[in-house]
Amino acid sequence: MDHFQLRHGVMHAEDVPLTRIAEEVGTPVYVYSRATLVRHARVFREALSGLKNPHIAFAVKSNPNLAVLKVLSREGYGADVVSGGELVRALAADMAPKDIVFSGVGKTAAELLQALDADIGQFNLESKEEGRELAEIAVQNGKIARCALRVNPDVDARTHEKISTGKAENKFGVPIDRAAGIYAALAALPGLDMRGIAVHIGSQLSSLEPLETAFGKVGDLIAELRAQGQKVTHADLGGGLGVPYKSGDVLPSPAEYGAMVAQVTKDWDVALSFEPGRVIAGNAGVLLTRVIRVKRSSNASPFVVVDAAMNDLARPAMYGAWHDIDAVEPNGTRSVSHIVGPICETGDTFAMNREMDTLEAGDLAIFRTAGAYGATMASSYNSRGFVAEVLVDGDKYAVVADRLPPADIMGAERVPDWL
């Protein structure tokens, strides 16, 4: 069920009209639905019910808002973090340290120590160099780091090239054909408890096949490691499940994903964990924007200039991504327009020649499927402020991230006294 729907001609988030949020909080603003987050969290968990005690770590990078994390921690979710900053957020949202896994190719020594001190559940090591460094830090501090080795299975995830992570030329993980040797070398180090394998081949996957291929390779590796006498008790299968961005898109369902995983892993005899991001948060949020003006300077489609820009929602500019755009109070007509932001870059374009609800100056509109990789990728480019975020729960809402005005951002800058 979609919690962003028209009621009496006005788009609502759950029971709250978006016109009210626009008036009271201003635009642009991200609006999240608690009910959708909870539903997605439960659907994903249910999809894995064929597995024994699966561990689910929400990919914090997809939506690190504290209130969003709190909703998920109350659903029993842990966190997949990729920086010290995300670790602090996961802990602040009451995610248990044992339920936190730390991924990423560039964890610094300070971050490794921070995570050791927090006693997190697992480090997903991305190289032998990182493993050696973590071992040293652990020994110096009298700790043992629970670790998985992230492998790069050289599988084409068939997604956008910038969010593919499992091809040999991508920077992530260690080549799977060298993994057994690296695993054995790291397992011999004091300070590390090598206990498993991690894999994540990319994001917004629209087919299960590449995942199945990658997981099959991980299964072979686990068997090989065990045959060599290594202990393998855990496997982290990452995230990556895609979501529909365009109405009518058909993607594999969490249930189909769960069934595939259950089938591929049935003989593994390991504790499985997962790192979903987009599939939980993507369709739980919209970006609410207001039309500044409509430029009709030629016979071509008009430019509808909205107050949201590529600094607020970077996906269309970065990946050419499509987001459905709907009027908040549709007037019943449709037309073809270009939807653009105010930033001085041609790339600040959300849609070209899009047939959609007709929008006029002052109208409100939403960019759908903006709950993941939306606010978190915002910047202050063109000295625009940071966008606000709101969480709706039934007929109430709360501002869960204040708008950060340009003056506050400038306030963090200093002109040296020698200038």
Ligand SMILES: Cc1ncc(COP(=O)(O)O)c(C=O)c1O
């Ligand atoms: C290591 C890791 N885990 C999980 C995720 C979450 O991916 P998604 O949002 O596609 O589920 C990502 C991002 O692609 C990632 O890099």
Ligand SMILES: N[C@@H](CCCC[NH3+])C(=O)O
């Ligand atoms: N930022 C990307 C997803 C990156 C996933 C990172 N592991 C997007 O908006 O689609």
